[in-house]
Amino acid sequence: MSTAPPTPATQSSDGARSLANRLRKNLRHLTRWVQREGIHCYRLYDADIPEYALAVDVYECDVRRVHVQEYEAPKTIDPDKARARLQEALPVIAEVLEIPREQLYLKVRRPQKGSAQYEKLGAQGNFYEVSEGGNRFLVNFEDYLDTGLFLDHRITRSLLASLAAGKDFLNLFAYTGSATVYAAAGDATTTTTVDMSNTYLEWAGRNMALNGFTGKPHRFIQANCIEWLQQAGGSQRYGLIFLDPPSFSTSKRMDGTFDVQRDHVALIASTVRLLQPDGVLIFSNNLRRFKMDRGAFPDLIIEDISRATLPKDYERNPKIHNCWKITREP
Numbered sequence: 001m002s003t004a005p006p007t008p009a010t011q012s013s014d015g016a017r018s019l020a021n022r023l024r025k026n027l028r029h030l031t032r033w034v035q036r037e038g039i040h041c042y043r044l045y046d047a048d049i050p051e052y053a054l055a056v057d058v059y060e061c062d063v064r065r066v067h068v069q070e071y072e073a074p075k076t077i078d079p080d081k082a083r084a085r086l087q088e089a090l091p092v093i094a095e096v097l098e099i100p101r102e103q104l105y106l107k108v109r110r111p112q113k114g115s116a117q118y119e120k121l122g123a124q125g126n127f128y129e130v131s132e133g134g135n136r137f138l139v140n141f142e143d144y145l146d147t148g149l150f151l152d153h154r155i156t157r158s159l160l161a162s163l164a165a166g167k168d169f170l171n172l173f174a175y176t177g178s179a180t181v182y183a184a185a186g187d188a189t190t191t192t193t194v195d196m197s198n199t200y201l202e203w204a205g206r207n208m209a210l211n212g213f214t215g216k217p218h219r220f221i222q223a224n225c226i227e228w229l230q231q232a233g234g235s236q237r238y239g240l241i242f243l244d245p246p247s248f249s250t251s252k253r254m255d256g257t258f259d260v261q262r263d264h265v266a267l268i269a270s271t272v273r274l275l276q277p278d279g280v281l282i283f284s285n286n287l288r289r290f291k292m293d294r295g296a297f298p299d300l301i302i303e304d305i306s307r308a309t310l311p312k313d314y315e316r317n318p319k320i321h322n323c324w325k326i327t328r329e330p
Contacts, residue, residue: 016088019052023096033312040131041139041151043313044097047071052089055109057151059139061128064099067141069109105141121145129210133158135181136210138203148176148203152320153244155309156284160242161186163280167239170194170274172225177204179242184213188240194221194228226258229270237276243267247287260285265296268326272300281326284309288319301327 026044034042045056053071058064068090073082086106094104107121124142131137132154139147157179160169164186171180174195184191191213195201201220208218221228225245245267249258260267268283275281294302303325307318314320 013088015049015051015085016092019049019089020092020096022048023056023093027096030313039154039313041149042311043151046314046317048316051085054086054089054093056093057147058097059128059130059141059147061130061139063103064097065128065141066093066097066099066104067107067147068093068104069107071109107145109145132178133161133182133185135178135185137176137178137181137207138210149178150175152311152314153179153284153309154311156242156282156321156323157182159305159309160240160282163240163282164188167279168192168237168276170238170241172229172241172243172271173245174204174242175200175244177201177207177220179244180204180218181207181211181213183240183242184208184218185211190217190219192219192221192238194223194225196222196224198222226263226267226270229267229274232274236274237279238274239276239279241271241275241279241281242284243271243281244284247285260287261290264290265293268297272297272326272328275328277328279327282323283326284321284323286321290322292322292324297326299329301329 023045026048030042030044033039040060041057043055043057045054047053047055053073055069055071057067059067070086073079090101090104090106094101122143126142127138127140129136130139130149132149137149139149141147160179161182164183165188167183167188169180169183169188169191171177171183171191171193174180174193177193180191180193193201193204195204201222205220208214245258245260247260250256264285268281271281292302292304304323305325306321306323309323310318310320
């Protein structure tokens, strides 16, 4: 990327100046909270101004690095105008956050269907260490659509850590294993991390090793989670399970498709089979219009904890995820 100094926001359009003002306002609003809570990675801006439909995430690692995601403009928007606004926004973000352009990474976020959601964007192989909740994680800004750490689940991960002591922990659709790291740090007896992607599973192993969690108590299983649940034997039960499936999925490694709204009843039912009698299932997804079919589970206590797991930096986007705490009736 160009390292040329950005055009000062004061010399830009009214829109760019409005964006700069909003970024500065959000920084002032979040700075004390970030410092008090010891947070190093956070969302600064999430399409606050409709004309600048971006998500801006700040990562304090070796230096400050900023991950910018552009929400794909609807077809009703002139693509040239959308492009112009983006080109206007990037130097403003760099100026306000006081970073050179090579520390700013841009992605375009569009609805992912089919195998496209698994495609690699690059092969730079640059990983950077960040800290969250006293744990260490590797993030990648260039090669994938997401960085490897879903910041909206910061509180969810802390909840898992608080519930994990003395439990056998299962992480399904585990991605890069950040929830497993938290559970291990919370003194889980064992951890089992399951994901279909070998790339993400290896990443999870690196995250665990970075925090000193290696050896037999920590298993990593490459498998289609739905098939694995169906084939899981009756001998292993878990005291704590994190189930965070995609909204929609299909790939060369699975038959048919997965739709979280359509398939959540069967998915939860097969997961609950692996819970110990007093076990806890934390179920989450990112489908904005998701509706839990409570009537399908008369023997379960289902508590909506979506609001309780919404971090301060995501308050402008309360539908970022749904989250449920599920236990058996006593």
